[in-house]
Amino acid sequence: MNFEEIKNDEQQYMMHTYGRFNTALVKGKGASAVDSEGKEYIDFTSGIGVNSLGYCDEGWVKAVSSQAATLQHISNLYYSPLQTEVSKKLCKLTGMEKVFLCNSGAEANECAIKIARKYSFDKYGEGRQKIITLINSFHGRTVTTLAATGQDVFHNFFFPFTEGFDYVTANDTDDLKAHISDDVCAVFIELVQGEGGVMPLSEDFVRTAADICKEKDILLMIDEVQTGISRTGTFFCYQQYGIEPDVVTSAKGLGGGLPIGACISGKKTAGVMTAGTHGTTFGGNPIACAGANEVLSRVSTKEFLDEVRAKGDYIREKLSAMPNVKEIRGKGLMIGIVTEKDNAKDVAGRCVENGLLILTAKNLLRLLPPLTISYEEIDKGLSILKSVMEV
Ligand SMILES: *Cc1c(COP(=O)(O)O)cnc(C)c1O
Numbered sequence: 001m002n003f004e005e006i007k008n009d010e011q012q013y014m015m016h017t018y019g020r021f022n023t024a025l026v027k028g029k030g031a032s033a034v035d036s037e038g039k040e041y042i043d044f045t046s047g048i049g050v051n052s053l054g055y056c057d058e059g060w061v062k063a064v065s066s067q068a069a070t071l072q073h074i075s076n077l078y079y080s081p082l083q084t085e086v087s088k089k090l091c092k093l094t095g096m097e098k099v100f101l102c103n104s105g106a107e108a109n110e111c112a113i114k115i116a117r118k119y120s121f122d123k124y125g126e127g128r129q130k131i132i133t134l135i136n137s138f139h140g141r142t143v144t145t146l147a148a149t150g151q152d153v154f155h156n157f158f159f160p161f162t163e164g165f166d167y168v169t170a171n172d173t174d175d176l177k178a179h180i181s182d183d184v185c186a187v188f189i190e191l192v193q194g195e196g197g198v199m200p201l202s203e204d205f206v207r208t209a210a211d212i213c214k215e216k217d218i219l220l221m222i223d224e225v226q227t228g229i230s231r232t233g234t235f236f237c238y239q240q241y242g243i244e245p246d247v248v249t250s251a252k253g254l255g256g257g258l259p260i261g262a263c264i265s266g267k268k269t270a271g272v273m274t275a276g277t278h279g280t281t282f283g284g285n286p287i288a289c290a291g292a293n294e295v296l297s298r299v300s301t302k303e304f305l306d307e308v309r310a311k312g313d314y315i316r317e318k319l320s321a322m323p324n325v326k327e328i329r330g331k332g333l334m335i336g337i338v339t340e341k342d343n344a345k346d347v348a349g350r351c352v353e354n355g356l357l358i359l360t361a362k363n364l365l366r367l368l369p370p371l372t373i374s375y376e377e378i379d380k381g382l383s384i385l386k387s388v389m390e391v
Helices: 003-013 058-068 081-094 105-124 143-148 173-179 203-216 286-299 302-320 344-353 375-390
Strands: 025-029 032-035 040-043 098-102 130-134 165-168 184-189 219-223 247-250 261-265 325-331 334-339 359-361 364-367
Touching (some): 105 219, 105 247, 105 261, 165 173, 173 203, 286 302, 302 375, 344 364
Parallel strands (some): 130 165, 130 184, 184 219
Antiparallel strands (some): 325 334, 334 364, 359 364
16 A cells, blocks of 8 residues: 555544654664655654664564464463563562553553552541642543643543642742642652653752652652653663652553553552452553563663663764754653754654654654664764754
8 A cells, every 4th residue: 555545544544633744654673664655764753762672673573473472362360470570570670569560651640540549548538639740741641641631731622530630830849849738649740751841850859749748648659651661761760860759650662562551569559459449451461561571671781771871962962063953851862852943843744754753742852762773873863853954
């Protein structure tokens, strides 16, 4: 099928929920993708932070295809050595205690929200149900995670939303303190706001939040759906802030391209979810877990993390010498660029025409390349970006 046919069928048979670029990707290798017309692209998106090891990494393909040929699915009525391996790895890499496996970021966050409410209910009874999130956050697309998302544009059409969320300005400790009341059970934050514009939180704000939470027995919950799995140069981003969260959520990069999410509990919340309080049909699917196990064993070594940081620094240095670059934000291989001309959407569109896949977030350009991207691929992508920025 050629591109026009694919596009026509999409128009005819799919709900129009996405604004898509004019290309249909059909195969890839490393950080390069190929479209239906045979045109090649350098990929600075990794499927929005999903393909941690790039397209069709050899070890990942082997792990996933051999699992597909062995046992593709069992229900959660039975034990699974692949699930326990993923969970054990996540606990060892964080020092946390218990894992619930699900299928997406929104689901991981739903689990975190349920844990917060039940932790408080078990200990204090009714009435302590409020969860504080940040303005410009993004936590997912279910009715509850939309409510958790602190952006008015998402609070539309689907009324009534889940009650019990309150929003605080990021990096404003006074605003945070002003919103802490007796009915708060959790503070739930991203450490680099992704969709909200690649905005890192200050250490001061995060430490203050952690201190308040500890003092008042409020849960500190970190949404690491985008920042986790070595994206920001440490396995989880919270490890750069010297804090110990009560709950951490993960998804996107965890499966290397397969749908899997995780909600991870620390000591305080390890026993909150009991038999019958939560569940999922697909969560912890063996093939998704095989992918996650390969990802986790590869991205967590010191050498790998050093490389992620070095590549991030290299990209930042090159970007800072590029025309139309006003500000560079983010951590590791999660990079946001404010443009002088405030033309990120236009730049992203022209990049695609010129063979570079690149993201935007609010009015920023956003780079989430595969963690395994080579310097050669980085240089190729940046030279396309430069030629587009020059115009
Ligand atoms: C993408 C994202 C989500 C939602 O994940 P889905 O897998 O799309 O449900 C939640 N939180 C953050 C920080 C994200 O970046």
